[in-house]
Amino acid sequence: MPEAAAIPIIDISAKGADQIQIAKSLVDAAVEYGFVYIKSRGLDLRIEQIQNAFDVSRKLFNSPLDEKARCKIQKNNQGWSGMHAETLDPKTQRVGDFKEGFNFGTFKDGKATQPIPSSIEPHQAELAAFRETCHNLCRKLLHLFGIGLEVNPPDFFTRAHSPTEPSGSILRFLYYPPPSATPDVRAGDVRAGAHSDYGSVTLLFRLRGQAGLEIRTPSGAWAPVPVCPPGTEDDAAPPVLVNIGDLLSYWTNGLLRSTVHRVAFSEQYQHPQQGENTDVGTEPESTADPRYSIVYFCHPADATPLDPVPSDRVACFGSGLAGANQGNPYAERKVLTAGEHLQMRLQASYLQLYGGEGKKESV
């Protein structure tokens, strides 16, 4: 059984805790793993709000196909993508991801600014509030990164992530059908292909018992990322998983690591003869149930120039681009603004939507 990744768990809202110490621990986790668990205590994000978002997600994906198709994803990266429409790792995958997704852009006055299935129309205000809370949590984390990296001024990143300016930030619902409903799966197929995220920070919400996320370790092996790592099993909700995206890695000369990850079918499904519960030790996964996850991709305002981060630690990180981002060539590219950086990445993963345009950008 592959060993689970030893990603640190940090409580950013601990009463009386030293902010500088928390900031340094966050930076250490981002440098070493590119991933960190944030303990869910209902302070930064109410647990009912997360649960409600999953309820809305179930309603959305249970909508009739034609309702979802009416909201098909557009070049602005908003809308519904059907089964196999996205291929996160086109070089390796035989077939597109075994998932459906729905990307929400901005909301205005509690209403979506894009077509949405009628089943979730009554929930727009809740979704708007959830998206806003996610963005605020990201800005809190970005402020802590500013402190931990001794960026001058420490709100350098936070300022670049103004919630009112146009940006690529997306709230995404994901639905992975039950393995029992996808008999066309072959050995080597994955639910979501290996990729790194494009933006600055990503929040990932998962449900207990719905494993499958794996990160690529520096040795090239895949390590499972448990939903409830040791010490959080009794918490009211699983911790929020946070990871660094390519843009923040690029911006910090590769000091903060953007780690490649994927969603695999459980070992139990692929090799049932090995017995039950072989995927992540404590987290048996049902092959009869769908898997749902919710992701918030936080991006700087489109117009943000990706100028060098004013931090001695970042500036001194000489070998970063060559070392920390091996296998992550986007981090080495010279791009001008956050908006341009995002466009380059989107073209590579939605080949159908962009026709041949994307192929030259894929790596």
Ligand SMILES: O=C(O)CCC(=O)C(=O)O
């Ligand atoms: O569903 C998951 O657990 C991960 C999804 C993911 O990595 C992504 O959408 O970028």
Ligand SMILES: [Fe+2]
């Ligand atoms: Fe991802």
